[in-house]
Each structure stands twice: as C-alpha cells, then as structure tokens.
Amino acid sequence: MPQPLKYLRESPSQTAGPYVHIGLAPGAAGFDIYRQELGHDMAPASVPGERIRVEGCVIDGMGAIVKDVLIEVWQADAAGIYPHPEDPRHTKAAPGFRGWGRVISDFETGLWAFDTIKPGPVPGPNGQMMAPHISLWIVSRGINIGLSTRLYFSDEAAANATDPVLNLIEQPERRTTLIAQRDTTATAPEPLYRFDIRLQGADETVFLDI
Amino acid sequence: MTQTPRPPAEFFQRDRTWQPRALTPDYKTSVARSPNLPMLSLRGTLSEITGPVFGHNDIDPLDNDLLRNYAKTSDPIGERIIVHGRVLDETARPVPHTLVEIWQANAGGRYRHRKDSYLAPIDPNFGGCGRTITDENGFYTFRTVKPGAYPWRNWVNNWRPAHIHISVFGSGFSQRLITQMYFEGDPLIAKCPIVNSLTDPAAIDQLIAPLDMNAAVPLDCLAYKFDIILRGRRSTFFENRPEGN
Numbered sequence: 510m511p512q513p514l515k516y517l518r519e520s521p522s523q524t525a526g527p528y529v530h531i532g533l534a535p536g537a538a539g540f541d542i543y544r545q546e547l548g549h550d551m552a553p554a555s556v557p558g559e560r561i562r563v564e565g566c567v568i569d570g571m572g573a574i575v576k577d578v579l580i581e582v583w584q585a586d587a588a589g590i591y592p593h594p595e596d597p598r599h600t601k602a603a604p605g606f607r608g609w610g611r612v613i614s615d616f617e618t619g620l621w622a623f624d625t626i627k628p629g630p631v632p633g634p635n636g637q638m639m640a641p642h643i644s645l646w647i648v649s650r651g652i653n654i655g656l657s658t659r660l661y662f663s664d665e666a667a668a669n670a671t672d673p674v675l676n677l678i679e680q681p682e683r684r685t686t687l688i689a690q691r692d693t694t695a696t697a698p699e700p701l702y703r704f705d706i707r708l709q710g711a712d713e714t715v716f717l718d719i
Numbered sequence: 720m721t722q723t724p725r726p727p728a729e730f731f732q733r734d735r736t737w738q739p740r741a742l743t744p745d746y747k748t749s750v751a752r753s754p755n756l757p758m759l760s761l762r763g764t765l766s767e768i769t770g771p772v773f774g775h776n777d778i779d780p781l782d783n784d785l786l787r788n789y790a791k792t793s794d795p796i797g798e799r800i801i802v803h804g805r806v807l808d809e810t811a812r813p814v815p816h817t818l819v820e821i822w823q824a825n826a827g828g829r830y831r832h833r834k835d836s837y838l839a840p841i842d843p844n845f846g847g848c849g850r851t852i853t854d855e856n857g858f859y860t861f862r863t864v865k866p867g868a869y870p871w872r873n874w875v876n877n878w879r880p881a882h883i884h885i886s887v888f889g890s891g892f893s894q895r896l897i898t899q900m901y902f903e904g905d906p907l908i909a910k911c912p913i914v915n916s917l918t919d920p921a922a923i924d925q926l927i928a929p930l931d932m933n934a935a936v937p938l939d940c941l942a943y944k945f946d947i948i949l950r951g952r953r954s955t956f957f958e959n960r961p962e963g964n
Contacts, residue, residue: 516809516810517810518734518809519948522738522896523739527835528884532820532850532884539832543779543782547818569751570751570755573751577834583766591769616833632765634764642766646895650752651749651753652752653741656741659766674759674761678759708752714754716759718758719733719767
C-alpha cells in the first residue's frame with residue numbers, strides 16, 4: 510500500500526434555489542435588513558474608464574426566459590488590472606473598484622442589466638493578451654452548480670480574433686455566443702451591449718469548466 | 720493580514736464526477752436549465768485565480784446573528800441553534816477573511832420572500848439571512864433557528880429536508896460555491912431529489928452537519944458543526960511561469 514493521499518474533497522454544490530435573493534439580495538426578496546447590500550454599485554463615479562451598460566436575459570432549453578436568475582460579475586479595471594493580490598499589478602488597480610457585482614433578473618420580464626466600466630485587456634497564458642472580457646457566474650433554481658462563462662465585446666473584433674480563450678473553442682461559430690453585441694441604435698451616451706445567455710439548445714452559450 | 724501563507728497560482732481541477740451533474744431529471748427544473756454541450760475546460764488564467772475581496776467594512780457585527788438581526792419585538796420562534804465550522808481548502812489549509820452568506824426558511828418552513836406562498840406563517844422577528852467573514856484561521860459562526868421542512872412543487876408530495884443555503888467566495892472566482900447544509904438524522908434527506916443530484920453517498924454525507932453538543936450553550940441553544948471545503952490551490956514547484964500566466 511502506498512502512503513495515503515490525504516486531500517479533502519470540495520463541498521458538493523447544491524442549487525441556489527428560487528429564494529437566493531433572501532441571502533444575496535434581500536431587497537429583491539422584499540425586505541430591508543442590512544446596512545448595505547453587496548455588489549450593487551460596480552464602478553463608483555470616481556473609477557476611471559469608459560462607462561458601459563450590459564443587459565440581457567437567460568433563456569432555457571424551451572426558449573423561455575429565466576426570471577429567477579442571479580448573476581455575479583467579475584472583471585478587471587480599465588487598465589486590465591484585478592484588485593486582488595494574485596494580480597502582480599494589483600497595487601495599481603483603480604481605487605474604489607472592487608471588480609465585482611451582483612445582478613438579478615426582473616421577476617416579471619427576466620431582463621437584467623448592470624452598469625460598469627469597460628475592462629482593459631488582461632495578460633493571459635504565455636504572455637498572450639486576452640481581449641477585454643467580463644467573467645460571469647450564473648445560479649438559479651434548476652442549476653445544480655453555478656455556470657461560468659465570459660462576456661466579450663463586439664467592438665473589440667481585432668482583440669477577440671487573437672484571444673487565447675475564444676480560440677480554444679473548437680467551432681468558430683460558437684465563439685459568437687460569448688460576444689456581447691453593441692447596440693448601435695441606443696440613444697444613451699454610454700455604450701449599451703446586449704448579452705443573452707442560452708442554457709441549452711442550438712445556440713447554447715459556451716460554458717467554462719474553470 | 721493573514722497568518723497563513725497561501726501559495727500562488729491556479730486551483731486544482733474541479734471533480735465533476737463528485738459534483739452534481741447539470742441534468743438530474745428527478746429534479747424537474749434542471750431539465751430545461753441544464754447545458755447539453757460539453758463545457759470548455761479552461762486552465763485558470765488571471766481572470767479565474769483572482770476574485771473579489773471583502774472586509775469588515777462591508778458587513779456589520781450583528782449580521783451573523785439571525786436571532787437578532789431582524790428581531791422587532793422578541794427573538795424568533797424556533798429551536799435555537801449555533802451553526803459553526805471552518806472554511807478550508809482541499810489541502811486542509813484555512814481560507815481566511817472570506818465572505819460567507821446564508822439564507823433559510825423560518826422554523827415553520829416559510830421563506831421571507833415575495834414569491835413564497837406556503838401556508839406556514841412569516842415570523843415577524845425572523846429575516847432568514849446572515850453573513851460573516853471567516854477569521855484568520857477560517858472559522859465562522861452563525862446563530863439562528865433550525866429551519867422547518869417545507870413542501871415544493873416537483874412530484875405531488877415532495878418535501879425539502881431542513882436546510883440552510885450557504886454561499887462562499889474563497890480567494891479566487893473559480894472557488895465560488897453555493898451549497899446547502901442539512902441536519903443529522905433528518906429522514907427527508909434520503910428522499911430529496913435535490914440532495915440526490917449527488918450520486919456519491921459520501922458527497923451527500925459531506926453536506927450533513929452533525930449535532931455538536933460541545934458547542935451547544937447549556938440552557939440556551941444547540942449547535943451543529945459544518946465545515947466547508949473549497950478547491951485547493953496548486954503549488955508551483957519547478958514550473959516555468961511566464962508573466963501573467
């Protein structure tokens with residue numbers, strides 16, 4: 510018998526369920542309990558960068574909009590720096606920028622949206638740059654373990670074309686599932702991007718096992 | 720800040736055979752909400768090995784006391800319990816200073832949520848959520864009431880075992896985890912299609928908190944102990960690691 514390998518095992522995931530808002534967004538559940546809820550203001554006005562808005566919905570395998578989804582957002586600042594000690598440049602991250610937000614879909618329409626700054630390109634594997642992107646983590650009733658994906662930007666075509674993660678996707682047509690489309694008809698001053706997430710079906714979003 | 724040196728770099732691969740599958744037909748809602756296509760396996764880049772950092776300015780001291788954090792006229796109705804444990808990684812290293820959030824039904828099995836219409840009453844003194852940050856050794860504590868079982872629409876007569884939902888961050892976004900804690904001895908555990916999204920009995924056991932009489936407070940409350948394990952981080956021995964990898 511060899512020596513035993515004594516690793517613990519990751520706690521198994523269980524669905525966040527329909528009442529995830531009680532814990533993570535109690536205001537949406539219908540009550541006020543905390544001095545401040547976390548993840549509402551992704552980028553205070555003092556944070557430098559181009560202001561953008563992202564909106565979309567999550568669609569299930571029957572084509573129905575999922576109305577009880579919660580999405581967490583993680584992104585670098587406008588210079589491509591994460592405010593986290595693992596980023597070698599983190600001491601230069603934009604002050605006041607946590608890089609993280611929490612978004613819920615509207616109970617009636619299923620639409621969700623968040624306001625942030627556009628992230629910069631981030632150093633990737635082997636010194637290759639990754640195109641500007643936002644990491645998303647999606648939970649809801651019926652999702653047994655949170656789904657991870659990335660959102661890229663349609664107006665970064667050159668950077669997207671050389672992005673090492675997009676290029677790992679075998680079928681080029683599936684890469685488009687990760688690209689938020691800039692809405693050129695929008696009238697608001699800040700750019701608006703549309704990003705729909707399809708859990709299942711012909712246009713299923715590429716999810717990441719990270 | 721932390722007394723525990725944490726090695727850098729990416730996380731151990733997640734064991735997808737241990738975790739629940741996306742499609743678990745006995746839990747009906749998963750059928751239309753489960754991806755069919757294989758996920759893209761992605762070795763951790765800077766975007767995955769980093770994650771949000773929280774501090775004590777984000778929360779208040781009473782946030783982890785569900786007996787008091789929404790009490791209006793008295794403590795809530797129900798069996799008073801402490802839930803405590805540690806957040807560790809797969810190498811048994813503590814995960815310090817990480818945000819832990821919980822939510823649950825009240826003692827009657829009713830959630831304080833605009834979408835819950837179960838006939839058991841709302842408890843005016845119970846909100847049903849709490850949050851805390853682990854200490855430098857990964858310990859956390861909550862005080863609450865034991866939640867009740869409740870029926871849900873899946874089969875005609877499905878009941879959830881008593882459970883507390885738990886959300887944990889860890890130090891990188893790919894450690895992010897939401898799970899549920901069950902209570903030792905509950906006969907509803909074995910009957911639950913959500914619990915049974917896990918196929919390995921050892922995985923189910925890992926979500927069942929034992930009664931912990933040593934942590935109970937005499938003449939006041941019982942206690943359950945629940946450790947939460949997040950993915951371990953690889954050490955980087957003998958590795959060429961280009962900048963930014």
